[in-house]
Structure formats: C-alpha cells, structure tokens
Amino acid sequence: MTGAAIQVRDLCKTFGGGRSFFGKAKHEIRAVKAVSLDVARGETLAVVGESGSGKSTLARMLVGLEEPTSGSMLIAGRDAAALRRSGPRAFGKTIQYVFQDPVASLNPRKTIQEILETPLKLLCGYEAPRRRARMQELLHAVQMPEDTLLRYPHEFSGGQAQRIAIARALATEAEIIVLDEPVSALDVSIQAQVLLLLRDLKQRFGLSYLFISHDLAVVEAISDRVAVMYFGEVVETAPAARLFTDPEHAYTRQLVASAPRIRKE
Numbered sequence: 001m002t003g004a005a006i007q008v009r010d011l012c013k014t015f016g017g018g019r020s021f022f023g024k025a026k027h028e029i030r031a032v033k034a035v036s037l038d039v040a041r042g043e044t045l046a047v048v049g050e051s052g053s054g055k056s057t058l059a060r061m062l063v064g065l066e067e068p069t070s071g072s073m074l075i076a077g078r079d080a081a082a083l084r085r086s087g088p089r090a091f092g093k094t095i096q097y098v099f100q101d102p103v104a105s106l107n108p109r110k111t112i113q114e115i116l117e118t119p120l121k122l123l124c125g126y127e128a129p130r131r132r133a134r135m136q137e138l139l140h141a142v143q144m145p146e147d148t149l150l151r152y153p154h155e156f157s158g159g160q161a162q163r164i165a166i167a168r169a170l171a172t173e174a175e176i177i178v179l180d181e182p183v184s185a186l187d188v189s190i191q192a193q194v195l196l197l198l199r200d201l202k203q204r205f206g207l208s209y210l211f212i213s214h215d216l217a218v219v220e221a222i223s224d225r226v227a228v229m230y231f232g233e234v235v236e237t238a239p240a241a242r243l244f245t246d247p248e249h250a251y252t253r254q255l256v257a258s259a260p261r262i263r264k265e
C-alpha cells in the first residue's frame, strides 16, 4: 500500500431534506460538513466529539454503510466508491470495521467458527484446511482459546466478544480498520486490555486505525493524532500529545478541561 491509508476531502452527509409525499418540507440534518482528514499508514487517528457530532456517520461512510452526499474518500489510494464497485472481496480485503456493541455485532444464531469462517470463505476464497489454520491464528492473535470456535456469542463477556469481533476484522488481512467506539461498552479495566491488544495488533500487522471515541482518556491511550469534530465539522487536528497539553480550538479546550482523567499540565 502506498500513500495515505485513508484520505477524506470535503466529505458531506445530509439526512432528510426535500419534501414529503404531501409536499411538506422535511427537516434537514447536516451530519457531516466538508470534513477533510488523512490517516497515514501505520497511524492511529482518533476522531473525538460529543454525541451527534457526526463521528459514526463518517465511519459508516468510510466502510460503505452510508452514501456520502458529496466529497471524496480514498482508501489505500483508491476511490472508495470504485473500490466497492470492484466487488466485496476487494473492498473487504482493504478496509474492515469494529463497532461498539460486540455482542450485537456477532450473529447470535451462529457459532464463532461460522462467524469467522464467513469472511475466510467469501472474501478470501480459502478451502477448509486453510480456513481452520487461519481461524486458529486469528484466535491466537486476539488471545482467545481454541474452544472459542464451538461456542455462541452470548457465552462470552463483552471484552471477549470484542476480541472475537476484532479477529473477524483481521480475517481478510485488511490493513485499515475503522473502530467506532470499540471499548465504550466495556468496563474500564477491560477497556485497557482491549486497547493494549489493539496496539499490539497494529504493530504486528502494520495496521492503520481510524478510531472513533467520545472518551478522551481512551483517545489519549491509543492515538497518534486526533481530529476533533463539532457539529459535523473537524475543528482541530493535532498530534495527541499536543492536543491534550495545548488545545487550540475553544471547543477542544472545553473538551479537555471537562475530561477528569486527562493530564492537563
């Protein structure tokens, strides 16, 4: 992969607008307003901001779950829409995602083996012996025992389920991972373990992360750079160390000042 992992330019997403069947104007929500940002290869860019600032909409556009209203997105140097059109394999082997609620993101009727096998079969085209070997590698990477494969999602704690969701995201060897609040549903001690795991995986597999969070303590622990979103706009982007000690934008200052666990010297 050459160039940036993710390059977003003037990205906009508007929900609603237009007129209803009866001619009434529909309320328009500009969820993402001309956002531009880059995630360098091997970098963790955190996107922070309060609820409703447009973080998830940005993440959902990147992974193809939401269509942008305008603007451009390059993923591994390729236009995101063109990459999606070239088929689920090309897209799924380039970018993957991990969402907030690990248990809800794993199909309750499927065993972990079935869950992990799906991308290996459909996106990688692996035959059974190779799938089995790869599933073992994946479980090992996320520090889960082998008997995990025979069990169902509800049998795991939130932290364990998130490890499994991370293993699924790694299955296709995509090097770009979008993580939308991946630890917010977990207890603080479990959060720390999952953040350590994510850092370890990034090093081992040369991953790039776009990491969405509203929690500055989490962001400080994981990110190289931070983009701050406020009402759909990126108001400040800075290296993590600088953002926490010397925030520039008034909103960032307010955010840092209101985060109890952050160094503010």
Ligand SMILES: Nc1ncnc2c1ncn2[C@@H]1O[C@H](COP(=O)(O)OP(=O)(O)OP(=O)(O)O)[C@@H](O)[C@H]1O
Pocket (backbone or CB within 6 Å): 015, 016, 029, 030, 031, 049, 050, 051, 052, 053, 054, 055, 056, 057, 058, 214
């Ligand atoms: N499918 C949708 N239809 C209409 N409005 C939407 C839709 N998705 C998001 N929005 C609106 O877009 C705005 C941004 O929402 P978004 O979920 O991206 O913010 P967020 O920063 O991720 O917040 P949260 O952390 O609460 O998820 C909000 O006003 C939200 O209500």
